[in-house]
Amino acid sequence: MRALVLPEPGSAALATVDDPAPAPGEVVVAVGAAGICGTDLHLLAGSLPPAVYPLVPGHEVAGKVVATGRGATLVNEGQQVAVDPSVFCGGCPQCRAGWPNLCANWGGMGITRPGGLAEYVAVPASWCEPLPEDLPTTHGALVEPLACALHALDRAGAVIGRDTLVFGAGPMGCLLAALFRHAGARSVSVVDPQEGRLQVAERLGATATAPAVDGLTAPDGWHVVVDASGAVPAIEQALRVVRPAGRVVIVGVTPPDATARFLPYELYAKEVTVVGSMAILHSFGRARDVLTSGLFDPESLITHTFALDDVGTALDTMRQGRGEKVLVLPGKAH
Numbered sequence: 035m036r037a038l039v040l041p042e043p044g045s046a047a048l049a050t051v052d053d054p055a056p057a058p059g060e061v062v063v064a065v066g067a068a069g070i071c072g073t074d075l076h077l078l079a080g081s082l083p084p085a086v087y088p089l090v091p092g093h094e095v096a097g098k099v100v101a102t103g104r105g106a107t108l109v110n111e112g113q114q115v116a117v118d119p120s121v122f123c124g125g126c127p128q129c130r131a132g133w134p135n136l137c138a139n140w141g142g143m144g145i146t147r148p149g150g151l152a153e154y155v156a157v158p159a160s161w162c163e164p165l166p167e168d169l170p171t172t173h174g175a176l177v178e179p180l181a182c183a184l185h186a187l188d189r190a191g192a193v194i195g196r197d198t199l200v201f202g203a204g205p206m207g208c209l210l211a212a213l214f215r216h217a218g219a220r221s222v223s224v225v226d227p228q229e230g231r232l233q234v235a236e237r238l239g240a241t242a243t244a245p246a247v248d249g250l251t252a253p254d255g256w257h258v259v260v261d262a263s264g265a266v267p268a269i270e271q272a273l274r275v276v277r278p279a280g281r282v283v284i285v286g287v288t289p290p291d292a293t294a295r296f297l298p299y300e301l302y303a304k305e306v307t308v309v310g311s312m313a314i315l316h317s318f319g320r321a322r323d324v325l326t327s328g329l330f331d332p333e334s335l336i337t338h339t340f341a342l343d344d345v346g347t348a349l350d351t352m353r354q355g356r357g358e359k360v361l362v363l364p365g366k367a368h
Contacts, residue, residue: 036364037152038345041088043080048345051090054148054156056103061159063117066171067339068150069094070352070360071179071205072264072287077145078349081289086146092362093119093143095150096165096174106159114169115162116177117150118318119143135185135315142313151345153364163322172339172361173325173332178314179359181321183209186285186311187217190258194218197252200240201272202263202286203231205335205359208238210260210285212330215239219258223250225268234358237334247271261286266294278304285311335359 039049056062074091076082095117099109109115122129122137129137143149143157165174183206190198198219200207203226214222216239223242224235232243244250255277261269264286272282273296301308325332337357340348342364352360 035153036342037090037148038092038342039088039090040077043087044078046078046346046349048343051152054154056101056106056156058104059106059158059160060103060156061099061106061109061162062101062154062156063095063097063115063162064100064154065092065095065150065152065364066097067095067175068092068362068364069175069179070151070348070362072352074144074349075353076287082145083290084141084146086141089145090148090152091144092149092151092155093145094175094178095119095143095155096171096177097150099162100154102159108159109162109164114165114167114171114174116165116174116322117143117155117157118161118163118181118314119145119149119178120161120314121146133315135313151342151362151364153342163318165322166326169326172336172363175361176332176335176359177318177321177325179205180209180325181314181317182206182285182311183213184317184321184324185313185315186210186260186283187213188315188317189309189311190260190283191281193258195220196257197221197223197254199223199225199247199250199252199256199259199272199275201225201247201259201261201265201268203228203235203243204262204355206285207260207262208235208335208358210262211235211240212238215241216329221252223252223256225250228355231358234334238330247275256280258283264288266292269294270296273301273306273308276304276306279306280304281307281309283309283311336361339363
């Protein structure tokens, strides 16, 4: 089969590799759509510590089951599924405490095992979330990022009647804008330097947008501020503008060695709560349900689709920050 292979950091090429075969308890999924996100760019740059090279990236995957291994009874051949990419051991203190996303041996499809920027991928059947057969496969590829956004919503806590602010109007920021609005937030403000992205955020529920936070206000200050940009200056601003007793959620991914400056006294005096939101936690099935409920229009997020042959252009599009969700459709010409 054809797949995007990263032999080492800084190097990527479309290559022919062995077709995957399902081990006991596994299935093979013919990838219909695979999303590209910032994590894939970190993998290409070699700035994601758990990564094991050479690797096939791609962790936002939907497709159809085409083969099943012995004992793989949770899904059937021909069934359309989205794939939860999380790998965890189940035995470390974090897993036993109910935090598998913080597993001491954490990994993921497309990070520590072959991913979905390929024609086929083998995964445990337990990772597969069945999708309605009439759901476009491109929509199914949004389950994984939506699951991450739902975990961030969980970390934000109750937002009903509160003023919220999101830095970054990429796919994650726009999904959070939609979730905050439907969770009852009094206002949803979004900051991003790109006007086109702000327009998407407005369609999905943002009540106010601006290229810089100075262009926005909230009656009593922002109760919940989320950084979905991964930009250190945005995180520093988030810590400054959150209201007293407010909460800051960091969901954007910075380089591992990035540092931010803040005033500890200000966090103390304002009693600000700062939390991280790492990947997916008990939210993948809920994301499937939210996606299929019609709460938001997935087409608002999908701005680019590419054939697997054009995966290099897809990566460049993502790197340049153009549009919103970039999808690769293996085996299809577009």
